[in-house]
Every structure is written in C-alpha cells, then in structure tokens.
Amino acid sequence: xxxxxxIGEELSLxxxxxxxxxxxxxxxxxxxxxxxxxxxxxMGYRPNRVAQxxxxxxxxMVGMVLKIKPDMTADEMFFEILTRLTAALSVRETxxxxxxxxxxxxxxxxxxxxxxxxxxxxxLNAPQTNDxxxxxxxxxxxxxxxxGRAAPDADYAFYEIxxxxxxxxxxxxxxxxxxxxxxxINGTLRxxxxxxxxxxxxxAMARHGLRPQATSEAVIESHGYTKAxxxxxxxTPPTAFLCASTQVAAGVVRATADRGLRxxxxxxxxxxxxxxxxxxxxxxxxxxxxxxxxxxxxxEPLAELLLDVLGGKPAPECQRLIKAELIVRGSTGPxxxxx
Amino acid sequence: xxxxxxIGEELSLxxxxxxxxxxxxxxxxxxxxxxxxxxxxxMGYRPNRVAQxxxxxxxxMVGMVLKIKPDMTADEMFFEILTRLTAALSVRETxxxxxxxxxxxxxxxxxxxxxxxxxxxxxLNAPQTNDxxxxxxxxxxxxxxxxGRAAPDADYAFYEIxxxxxxxxxxxxxxxxxxxxxxxINGTLRxxxxxxxxxxxxxAMARHGLRPQATSEAVIESHGYTKAxxxxxxxTPPTAFLCASTQVAAGVVRATADRGLRxxxxxxxxxxxxxxxxxxxxxxxxxxxxxxxxxxxxxEPLAELLLDVLGGKPAPECQRLIKAELIVRGSTGPxxxxx
DNA sequence: GCCGTGCTTCAAATCGTTTTGAAAAGATTT
DNA sequence: AAATCTTTTCAAAACGATTTGAAGCACGGC
Numbered sequence: 214x215x216x217x218x219x220i221g222e223e224l225s226l227x228x229x230x231x232x233x234x235x236x237x238x239x240x241x242x243x244x245x246x247x248x249x250x251x252x253x254x255x256m257g258y259r260p261n262r263v264a265q266x267x268x269x270x271x272x273x274m275v276g277m278v279l280k281i282k283p284d285m286t287a288d289e290m291f292f293e294i295l296t297r298l299t300a301a302l303s304v305r306e307t308x309x310x311x312x313x314x315x316x317x318x319x320x321x322x323x324x325x326x327x328x329x330x331x332x333x334x335x336x337l338n339a340p341q342t343n344d345x346x347x348x349x350x351x352x353x354x355x356x357x358x359x360x361g362r363a364a365p366d367a368d369y370a371f372y373e374i375x376x377x378x379x380x381x382x383x384x385x386x387x388x389x390x391x392x393x394x395x396x397x398i399n400g401t402l403r404x405x406x407x408x409x410x411x412x413x414x415x416x417a418m419a420r421h422g423l424r425p426q427a428t429s430e431a432v433i434e435s436h437g438y439t440k441a442x443x444x445x446x447x448x449t450p451p452t453a454f455l456c457a458s459t460q461v462a463a464g465v466v467r468a469t470a471d472r473g474l475r476x477x478x479x480x481x482x483x484x485x486x487x488x489x490x491x492x493x494x495x496x497x498x499x500x501x502x503x504x505x506x507x508x509x510x511x512x513e514p515l516a517e518l519l520l521d522v523l524g525g526k527p528a529p530e531c532q533r534l535i536k537a538e539l540i541v542r543g544s545t546g547p548x549x550x551x552x
Numbered sequence: 553x554x555x556x557x558x559i560g561e562e563l564s565l566x567x568x569x570x571x572x573x574x575x576x577x578x579x580x581x582x583x584x585x586x587x588x589x590x591x592x593x594x595m596g597y598r599p600n601r602v603a604q605x606x607x608x609x610x611x612x613m614v615g616m617v618l619k620i621k622p623d624m625t626a627d628e629m630f631f632e633i634l635t636r637l638t639a640a641l642s643v644r645e646t647x648x649x650x651x652x653x654x655x656x657x658x659x660x661x662x663x664x665x666x667x668x669x670x671x672x673x674x675x676l677n678a679p680q681t682n683d684x685x686x687x688x689x690x691x692x693x694x695x696x697x698x699x700g701r702a703a704p705d706a707d708y709a710f711y712e713i714x715x716x717x718x719x720x721x722x723x724x725x726x727x728x729x730x731x732x733x734x735x736x737i738n739g740t741l742r743x744x745x746x747x748x749x750x751x752x753x754x755x756a757m758a759r760h761g762l763r764p765q766a767t768s769e770a771v772i773e774s775h776g777y778t779k780a781x782x783x784x785x786x787x788t789p790p791t792a793f794l795c796a797s798t799q800v801a802a803g804v805v806r807a808t809a810d811r812g813l814r815x816x817x818x819x820x821x822x823x824x825x826x827x828x829x830x831x832x833x834x835x836x837x838x839x840x841x842x843x844x845x846x847x848x849x850x851x852e853p854l855a856e857l858l859l860d861v862l863g864g865k866p867a868p869e870c871q872r873l874i875k876a877e878l879i880v881r882g883s884t885g886p887x888x889x890x891x
Numbered sequence: 892g893c894c895g896t897g898c899t900t901c902a903a904a905t906c907g908t909t910t911t912g913a914a915a916a917g918a919t920t921t
Numbered sequence: 922a923a924a925t926c927t928t929t930t931c932a933a934a935a936c937g938a939t940t941t942g943a944a945g946c947a948c949g950g951c
Contacts, residue, residue: 227931264907266602267936299652311650313635331601566901603937
C-alpha cells in the first residue's frame, strides 16, 4: 500500500507537504501540488481511512437503530428509506452501521453502539413525545438528527413536515367547501406527529368556530373502518374525514360504502399521503385528495443535516420544517345540503 | 473517553502494562491484571477500534451488502436474519456494517466498503454460480464467509444445506411410495442452490432408473401454478412434485385443485421449507411434507465461521454442509394406480 | 559480594495520517 | 547590502492502541 511517506521519498518532500498538497492547501506551491497529485495517482495512493480517522477523531460512520415489530418484520417502506439513506451518506463518504432494537429498553441499543465508540452520530426516526432516546443522546452529548420533531420547541436537528399545517390545510379546504362536521382519524398520540396533527386540527376548527371530532389509534385500515362506522352512526355524523394515512382512508371508504354513502357526494375524505407504495392515493375510487409529503424525500436532507451537525453547525440552523403539498382530487366535494 | 493512558496514570502503570493486562497476557502479574481490569471497568474503558485497527490491522467490524429488489423491498425474512446475525456477532465483539446494493455492478458496493478499509471481512449471501463477488474478494485476499455454496468444489468458508441431498431425500421418499413420474419445480439455475437441487434430482432419478422432469424459474406462487398446470395437462402428468419452496408449493396446490385432483390421493407434494413465516408448511391442507432447514439457523454458524476465518483458520475447516430434515406430513401418499 | 535467573514492568517504536510551530528560501523594502 | 516580510517547506507532536527490547527487582548459587 502506498503511503504519504512513499510519495515523499519519491519526490524528496516531507510527508507534511505531501499531505497538504493532496488536501489542496493553499500554502503549498502550485507546482509541487501538481507534481504530488500526479505521483500520487501514478503510485496508486489511497489515503488510509483508519489513520485519518485516528487523528481527526471522526470515524465516518453513523448509526441507526431499527425498530422491529414483534414478528420480526419491519415497515414496508423501510428498505427504500434505508437504500436512499445509505446512498445519500455514501456520497458524503459516510457509512451506516445498523443495530436492531429488540424491544425492552429503547435506549439500550444506542448505549451498546456508543460503547464501541466508533460512531460519529445517529439518525433517529419515529420520535415519541418525550422520547427517552433523544434525552439520552443529548445528555451524553452525542450528535444526532431526528426524522420527525418530538416537540414544537425541539432544540436539536430534525427534518419534519409541518403536521399542524397538514391538518389546518385540510380543514381550510373542507370548510371552504361548506363542511361543518369534520372528523380527524388520527394516529396514536404517543407519536409526536399525531399530537401535532391533533393540535393543528383543533386550532383550525376553533378558528372557524367549529367543534372538532377526533379519535387516535394505530394507522391501520381496521381503525379507519370501525371509527368511521361508529361516527357515521352517531347523532351528528361527519360530512368529512381527515385520515392519518391512506391505509386509514381505505378503512373509511369501506365504512362509507357499508353505510350506503357516496364519496364525495355524501362524505368527503382528505388523507395524509407519505407515498407508501402499498396503498396509493390515486388508486382509490374516486382518487384521494391528500396532503402529500413523501417519506423518502427525507433521506437527502437527513444525511445533509447530520453532516452539518457533525461539522459543528448550531442546532437551530439544522432544523427543517417542510410544508406538505395539498393535492385536491375526487374524494372531496361540496358539503351535502343539511338534512 | 477513557484511554489506556488514563488508566495507566490512575494506577501509575505504563500503557504497555495496562494493554497487556487487559488482553490477558501471562507476563503481567495476576494482582496487577485484576487491578487493571477493575479500574478499566470502573472508568468505563472501551478500546478505540480505530487505533486498534491501525496497529493490528483488525477493526472488529464486518460488512454485509443487502441486495434489494427493484421495488425497493427486501425479503420478508431479512429482518430476522439481520437481528440474529447482529446478535451473534455482538457476542463476539464484532459489529456489522451494512451497505445496499443498488443494482448495476454487484461488486461495486464491496469495492466502496473496502476502500474505506475499516472492515475485517464480509458476509455474503445468495451466491450465484461463478459469483463475481466471490471472485473479487478472493482476488483481493479479503476474508469472507458465504451463506450458500456457489460450487461443489468451493474452497472458501461457507455454511450451506446439502441441496443435492434435499432433492435426493425427497425423490427416495416418493419412489418408496411408488411414484415414477416426478417433477421438480426449481428456482432459477442462476442461483447455486437451484443448480445443486437439480443435480441431486437428476442423479437420484437416474439411480432409480426414472426420467426426470424439471423446470426452473423464480420461486413464486405463480410459477408453481403455471408450471404445474402445464405439466398436469401433458402426456404423462407427474404424480408427484418437488417444490423449491412453500410459495411454489402453494401454486402447485392451486393448480391441482383447478384440475380437480386431490392431494395426496392423485398428486403428492414435497417442498423445501426454509421456515419463512409467511407461508407455513403446516398451514397447508393437507400439511406439507417438507425437507426443512430454517434459514435463521445459519446466523450463529456464519458468525462463528467468519471469526474463524479472520483468526486465520484454513478454509477447508470453515465449511459446513448441513443436512435438511425430512418431515413427512399429509401431502405425500402412495402413487395412484396406473390408469 | 558477584552473577545468572525468573518474574514484572517500562520506555520507545510502530501504524499512516493531520496539524503545529519553526526554519529555510525567495522577494521586497530600506 | 542588510533588514524585513512572504512564501514555501519541514521536523516533530499528536491520535490510541500493540509490540519489541531492555531494565528493575528479588532470589539463590557460586
């Protein structure tokens, strides 16, 4: 393996000069710089990353912990995220070390990875309100970036969509169409994003002088189905639903069909669409009106932000709150005439 | 971060002594060794892998490249394998670094990871016949262990089930039951395991003086269905099928039902079962006779073998060829009386 | 009292890089 | 031509571990 010393001897230069020449420092003359570059290429020099890391204190590796469901499967989208994240980091000369969260203590896998002390930082996802992992990493002073924002006053690096605006935009659209009885079928409030959606929903409804109806549970089809069915059977049934996901929307669609209601004539539906490939908003009949913010779009920014954090950029400059796009399709229409 | 120097200063010992004490060298007295161990624990010492690697050439980290399908999903079983592998390596003080194969050149991700030269070795899976990755790693002299055997005369470390025996055992069982027309619905021959299954099948059939019928394609339900349908419609329809997987078996079952045939009265089925949780052999009606070899059982041995290879154990001693278990259930029965 | 003999411990070199502080060379001013 | 300033180069320290060769110490034998 060619080393700096080899190149130095070849050219009768010190390793220091060779190092600076290759790293493009201005204090080495252009002529030597070129000569060094050329000989380095000729001799097939590759910097020894290990040595580089030893002296710089950086390892060029970041960690991520996979949360796995009890049946040892994971989210369908996970692989796409993983792929894109790996690619985004790879461009930045950074590798991803994976660990698996086997339940019990959410902090344990982070502790284990830190113990090995070869990691520069972490990428976290799916933060919960008062997430213990975030508290842990901050207390230990370990750099990290979160996909999601655990609290509105977060003082760490994150990438997140504006979940309050997601609800607010949907409410505004529906109110403009004349809807007054609007229900939110939300995710479990344990998740920070769901809490934000609820806040945004309540605020927007209050702004229009309307009474909010909401329920929070897992974002699965059956939840959408049972809750929508129950709400439609109640005294003042909603004329519009805000769905936490397209999966939930599928359940709501099934419930309205069971009740003999038509979309959008009797019931309007707006869903949030994170572009899961499984349940596509455009495949609905009628196609779903959505607030759209593909999860995969987070990968590039997350990599970028983490590198910024590692580079010492202050946290406030490493926060991205993105607006979801409101896409109006066939599942929303004017509110039905009052009965 | 605690270093050897810190411990040395704490105990008024040289770093050399501390290093030897922690690595259990005999030339340091028992008393100091214990004292050092204890203070190291107390101070939370963790060896710096980067520094270790620089001087020893070992980093305690191994790599694995994930092959992802074009739709960016991966095998359902993948997470379980990943979990178990991580755990098995963790016990051996080794970390797993993941990269993702984004198509195009199968060797490229390995090259990238090697360039970073912080890895001690690799775990490969799903080898193909004449796998370029294996050729590459061997040519570069990089240690690796393969889950699967790319060729019968493999001269590298691997863990694999005896795929020729898988077919042979099934054939022997069926022949003992009186079957003469037996078909193999195999995986694509590009995969080394499928080539082995075919060889074993042909050899076993020849041994019994029978003419083999075989087809090779992706191990999915539809392949089992279409091929079985075609074969059952042919001149001398098989009375028994060997299926590459339980998924394929599901297709074959559907095809026999479509033809109005009954299992095992008219058609017997033997499948290979690698214990995917999705399509379970015992959930079939009747439950499937299988050659069983859970994929997950490979994790411990793979970790063990890789560490052996890294420790310099010669390749021939790092090869494991495991027999699959033949489990006879309701899907096999005596051959039907000749028409 | 001198010298070998184990048994422990140590200082120093090593790995390949980055970075600091100083020296050498060249250019400019006095 | 001496003095000063700039530009370029260098030797050495640092990162944190392992490993080599040597030294300190107590011991008993001569």
